[in-house]
Amino acid sequence: MASVFLARLRAKTPLQAHEINALAEILSVHRLFPGDRPLTTEGDRPQRLHILVGGWAARVKWLADGRRHLSAILMAGDLCDIDGLYLQRYDYGVVALSPCVVAMVDRDRLLALCDRMPAIARALSWLGFVDNALLNEAAASLARRSARQRVAHLMCELHARLETVGCASPDGYDLPLSQEQVGDALGLTAVHVNRTLARFRKEGLMTFTGRRVVVPDRFALEREAGFSPAYLHLEGMRGVPA
Amino acid sequence: MASVFLARLRAKTPLQAHEINALAEILSVHRLFPGDRPLTTEGDRPQRLHILVGGWAARVKWLADGRRHLSAILMAGDLCDIDGLYLQRYDYGVVALSPCVVAMVDRDRLLALCDRMPAIARALSWLGFVDNALLNEAAASLARRSARQRVAHLMCELHARLETVGCASPDGYDLPLSQEQVGDALGLTAVHVNRTLARFRKEGLMTFTGRRVVVPDRFALEREAGFSPAYLHLEGMRGVPA
DNA sequence: CGTCCTATTGACAGGCTTCAAGGAACGTGG
């Protein structure tokens, strides 16, 4: 049940078996969402939290004029709407970017569990702060990196994150996103994403065709992007005293 | 001691007097930082957290090529580096934007306090998620709003936040930032911030001269910006069961 | 086989940056 998520907690946090099990017990059965379907909507009152078990999703914010921004790309093992645990209303929606499998937890039961087992509360807060770190890096990209660097940076980040869940090979990974979805995450138009990818392809830096990313020289791409994985906090939660 | 911060907790969270007092007891004396001085540096190992009591500061991320991004503008009452509580290393630095007064808390003592008093842990996590919400909105701005809208939106946000700490009048507020600092927060150059402000001034939408912002018609500015304050979570933490 | 969605490419426009220079404000030291 939601095994990718639990495995991540086991690997990255100091949670013990009985705590992980207590968490596992309150997870609902998996549910399938078709692509482009909302899991939650901005402004909703959080009632259950969503754990992505398979497929791809994103946090989305809509602007008044109908444009949207994908503030986070979510993959298997990600907790989609962690802020829902503490905030009264969602600041963003969550959409399925591809068909995906989702497990759910009742918010109140999770809060109760956090009270009984403070280590769980700490672990979830840690997850939230890591998400924040990703968002922070994305914001810096949007503010100061060129389209070229932004595209390269996103591809590097996804590569690194997919590796931690065992879904990437050293030279590439599957990515079932449209160029428009990539643009929505990077503050670009689909047309410009297309041109940027075409240049990368011509230069041999990377290709993204047919829902697959191929990176011949990973180091070259990371240099182009100014990518450095520290902000992903892949080392886990060590350093928080019990 | 750090009264603005404690007052905010008292107003926005369900913390009780004895909990607030316990927190107050581990705060250090105030310290004065001159403008443009770092309080923490990206990559540092967090040892004490910083509470801004007076003046202005910002979270800052540096890019490889020397450009920077201010991912959050911090004012009196803000906890500058909340992620330091759970993460091993800072993903960003904190700089003083003006001379400012800072109170500090030892990280380990604060963590110990969180263990003894879970309500404090919850309140701090809530603060972190609210910060996350502001960053999320800023990211959407960077991704999809024009320079005009971004400038207007920032001015609206600061207005709303300053009001909650009693530092703004209905038609304006003091803001000791340079146009370059504003640009660094909005992903713009100082030159373009200047041109944008000049246009606003000519149009009578708002003025920002001599470190003071004046907004003759607040509603008009908010409409221009597409500003809506829900993401600030001014209503506080109600809704999280004890 | 038609339909829809996505990718691709071209032409053009415009928002924002870059480079540059002058002026105002302010503190500092002689």
Place this chain on the structure above:
DNA sequence: CCACGTTCCTTGAAGCCTGTCAATAGGACG
């Protein structure tokens, strides 16, 4: 008290990066 340096604001000119509009092609799918 004034000369001077520094920082910030202001404005202009030129150019590039990215967006907008548009048209075509290709694939998936019923």
